[in-house]
Amino acid sequence: MRMPSQKPLSKKKITQQTISITPALKDKIERYVNENNKKHPKDDRFKSISRFYNFVMERAMESFEKGKTLDDFEAFVDSEIKGFFEKISFNALIPYYETAIRTNRYTHPFFEKNTFFYLTLRRLYLDRMDPYNISSIKTVFSRVRNYLFSNNLTKEVNLDLFTGKTGKELSGVFEYAGIYKNLTFENCKYNAALFGLLGVKITDFLYSDKDNYFRFDLKTTDLFYRKDLAKKERIKLINHNLSYFFNYLRIIDDKDYYFWMKLADDKRVIITFNNEETKNDWVNLIESEIEKFGDKEDYSLNMLKFFEKLHWIEIESEKDLSFRIRLSKSKYTYEREFLLENLSKKSKISHENEKFYLKDIDS
Numbered sequence: 001m002r003m004p005s006q007k008p009l010s011k012k013k014i015t016q017q018t019i020s021i022t023p024a025l026k027d028k029i030e031r032y033v034n035e036n037n038k039k040h041p042k043d044d045r046f047k048s049i050s051r052f053y054n055f056v057m058e059r060a061m062e063s064f065e066k067g068k069t070l071d072d073f074e075a076f077v078d079s080e081i082k083g084f085f086e087k088i089s090f091n092a093l094i095p096y097y098e099t100a101i102r103t104n105r106y107t108h109p110f111f112e113k114n115t116f117f118y119l120t121l122r123r124l125y126l127d128r129m130d131p132y133n134i135s136s137i138k139t140v141f142s143r144v145r146n147y148l149f150s151n152n153l154t155k156e157v158n159l160d161l162f163t164g165k166t167g168k169e170l171s172g173v174f175e176y177a178g179i180y181k182n183l184t185f186e187n188c189k190y191n192a193a194l195f196g197l198l199g200v201k202i203t204d205f206l207y208s209d210k211d212n213y214f215r216f217d218l219k220t221t222d223l224f225y226r227k228d229l230a231k232k233e234r235i236k237l238i239n240h241n242l243s244y245f246f247n248y249l250r251i252i253d254d255k256d257y258y259f260w261m262k263l264a265d266d267k268r269v270i271i272t273f274n275n276e277e278t279k280n281d282w283v284n285l286i287e288s289e290i291e292k293f294g295d296k297e298d299y300s301l302n303m304l305k306f307f308e309k310l311h312w313i314e315i316e317s318e319k320d321l322s323f324r325i326r327l328s329k330s331k332y333t334y335e336r337e338f339l340l341e342n343l344s345k346k347s348k349i350s351h352e353n354e355k356f357y358l359k360d361i362d363s
Contacts (some may be wrong), residue, residue, distance in 0.1 A: 082147060094152065098180045105185055106251055106258050108242065109193055111235050122197050131225050134161050134170070153187065155179050155212070170224070172200075174216040184212040189245050192216065196238035199223030205244035216241075270311040270327065272335060283342065300347045300358045312339055321347075321358035 021029075030049065037046040045055045111118055128143075130136040141159045148154040156177040163170055176191065178184025192202060195218065204217035223233060251258050263269045273279035290302045300321055307313045312335060313323045327336050343349060347358040 080143075082150075094180060094183070098182050101186055102182050103257070103261070105182065105254070106246055106261070108246060109190055111193075111197075111231075111238060118193070118197055121194055125198060126227070131220075134163065137161065153178055153180060153183050170220040171203075172218040174214075174218055176214045178212045181209070181212055184214070185245075188214040189242065192241040192245065193238045196241040197234050199226065199234065199237065201237060202241045202244060264309075267311055267314075267326070270332075272332075279338075297360075300343070300360060303343060304358070307339060307343075316355070323356055323358075324354055325356065 029052070033046050033049055033052045036043070040046060045052055125140060128136075129140045138159070138161065145157055145159075148157050154176070156175065158175045159172060161170060161172040174191070174195070176184070176188055178187060188207075191214075195202060195216065199221050201219050201221050202216045203219050206215040207213070221237065223230060223237065248259075248262075251262065273282070286306050287303070290299060290306075294302050301318055304313065304315050304318075304321065304323055308315050308323075312327055313325050316322045316324060325336060325339065327339070329336065340349060343358060347360055350357045350359070
């Protein structure tokens with residue numbers, strides 16, 4: 001037996017439905033519609049309260065038909081916040097970047113190197129937040145929180161705020177749990193810097209590497225209530241907050257190469273070898289791969305670069321192949337002799353006082 005098909009319902013607005021709402025909600029809707037009607041006079045959705053209601057209900061029912069539920073409204077990412085972050089972010093393969101940023105863990109996100117990024121984020125909060133109004137702060141955080149849940153990196157993020165006895169002091173607790181170890185560390189590193197930029201001081205810090213979990217105990221400073229940049233003061237607060245990440249107690253408790261990366265930046269530190277065999281293994285490996293992958297005419301320069309990485313020398317001119325030896329004559333006699341012997345295998349060495357020059361034997 002064939003059932004008759006259901007006739008499509010008319011979309012003409014000829015029926016009415018009465019609902020009961022609170023006076024506060026009624027006032028909020030009316031103000032919202034009126035304000036947007038002034039901003040967008042040609043937008044039919046704000047021509048009247050009735051049209052606004054109709055549009056909202058139609059879109060809500062369409063969302064439910066696509067599988068959305070009432071709970072999804074709590075996690076709604078508004079277009080303004082989404083649009084803001086899309087301008088300073090991009091879609092990427094998470095497993096690739098999780099590995100790629102591993103060595104970046106203790107790299108300082110300096111204000112001077114990330115000025116546009118920092119000031120753009122600061123403007124996001126300042127334009128939408130009243131520092132004297134907790135409700136305003138929570139609203140902005142809630143909007144950003146919903147975006148964070150949409151990026152497939154965040155497991156949980158919370159901000160609890162408390163006022164002091166005078167009503168002026170504001171403290172709080174920020175918690176973040178991520179899904180990926182290195183991306184979580186990077187996110188929280190920048191969150192700590194952002195709090196400093198906004199004028200919020202971290203007073204205590206908890207990190208669980210196993211759970212990818214961070215907790216900051218927070219306290220506002222006078223900078224939180226100031227509109228001026230006060231660059232030096234904010235950078236000082238940023239550095240204070242980041243000190244919980246970039247301290248040598250944490251670095252020496254982590255992988256060895258994080259500590260070696262710090263030493264590599266200090267030209268007062270040199271690398272030596274604890275035995276002849278180790279030294280020869282490394283030097284022979286470097287020499288063979290310079291010959292294999294480099295140009296013949298650049299061999300001497302590349303060997304100079306290798307010894308400069310050990311902090312044995314300082315290259316003064318790559319064009320002239322000139323350099324100065326950083327090794328002390330009295331303390332590193334053997335290393336100095338080995339250096340000059342090695343370089344003289346394929347080059348002639350001349351010097352004026354402590355400035356040395358290389359010249360290819362064939363030239």
